[in-house]
Structures are given as C-alpha cells and as structure tokens.
Amino acid sequence: MVGKRRVRRHRWAFPVGVVLLLFAVAGAVSLVSLLIQGVTRVIDNPKEKAMFEQYLRLVVMHDPDPFDDVQTAKNAAQLLDICMWSLLDDAQSAPTPQEFPTDDDGNVLIPQQKVENEFKKIFGENAAMPPHTTFDNADYEFSYDPKTKSYVVPATGALTIYVPRVRSIEKVGNSVKLLVDYLAYDAADWRFDENGVPQEPEPAKTMLITLFESNDGYTLGSIQTPQNLQAILEGTTRIAAK
DSSP states (O other): OOOOOOOOOOHHHHHHHHHHHHHHHHHHHHHHHHHHHHHEEOOOOOHHHHHHHHHHHHTTTOOOOBBOOOOOOOOHHHHOOOOOOOHHHHTTOOOTTTTSBBBOOOEEEHHHHHHHHHHHHHOOTTSSSOOOOOOOOOOEEEEEETTTTEOOOOSSSSOOOOEEEEEEEEETTTTTEEEEEEEEOOOOOOEETTSSSSEEOOOOOEEEEEEEETTEEEEEEEEEEEHHHHHHTSSSSOOOOO
C-alpha cells in the first residue's frame, strides 16, 4: 500500500508570493504612469513656440471670435478671411497672373476652388465649407462674384490688430493645446528699455487655441477662453476652456 505523499509547504512561500504580487502591481502602476506621460506632454521649447507663433500669425491678426468647433463657429466670414490672407501670404509679394487671374477691370481674383482647398488645409478635411458670399472687415471687403466663382482682392491692405506669443504648449494625443497671449500690434503699445531693446506690452488677452496634427502639419480646431487662467499660469491646474 502506497501512502499519501505529503506536500511540503515552505514557510516563506506566502510572504514571497505577496512580495512578488506587490512588485507586479507596482510595475503595472509605473507602466501606466509612463503611458500617461507619453500621451500628455508639456513642452517649453523656444523654437517650437516660434514655429507655432508663425503658424498662428494670420489666425490671430484679426482677432476672430472664439469657437469650440469649426462646424459651430458663428462667424463664418472670419474663417473665410483667414483663408484669404493665408493665400495672399503664400504669394509673398503681389499676386501673379499664374497664381490668381484678373477680371476685365484688372482686379485680382481668388478662385473659389483655391479658397475651398485652403479652408480644408487650415481647418481639416472634414470641416464643412461655409457658403461663398461677399464679406467685409472694418478696413476692406472681399467681394464674391458668382459668375466667375471668385473673390475680388481689396485694393487696401489689412490692419493687423494682434500678434501671437505662445505661452505654453501641451500635447495630448494628436492634439496640441496652445496658451496664446494676444499682443497689440500697434507700435504705440510697445516700449523700449534703457538699452533700446523693445519690451513687449502686457497681453490684451490670453486664449486657448487647439490644433490637430495632420499629414500636412496642423489644422485649427478651436479658439477658446481658458478657465482659471491664473491657476494655469501658476501651474496649479491643467489647461481647460469654457
């Protein structure tokens, strides 16, 4: 008769198991922490700030109304305005006939197809194009001609209201949240120190601008008023908007 084999239990088995389990949990927590850090990154890079400031120059210059999403933007004319000046800015100097045709009166025209392409480039492929129509600003008017399906370029230049200064950059997934100071462009608001170095004026306001990464760079998602701005600047809360 074969007797039952007695299983020998090591008195350290349970404590060691607990310790290993704790290490496993700690490792999982560390891994989750690393993943979170990989998803959300706060960046303080002067070169990257300068790059975003250049990108936002034509967006901020006329101070468009805040919007949570392009589809719900109340002032579609302001979105078209950004597209117009982006196209003209790409031309660098005076528009050429190869880039923009002229009408019988010699006025430079921007074909609506170019405007539509620029709209998709700035606001994303899924952004719905607003209806083509004549719209004006305090200093100029873009007239839309349905016969030629094009806009007439105003003879006067554009008055820049603000220039952007990126205060902070926060990357979350494929989005970039920029806390942007709006600085008055008017030279009267700028001062010089005793060494003749220009001193930036106090920002007229600070806005939260969200961009999304795309194949061609970035698209503009929203312009919002940040909540708890002072707490954000002091680093005691995350960027949020209202």
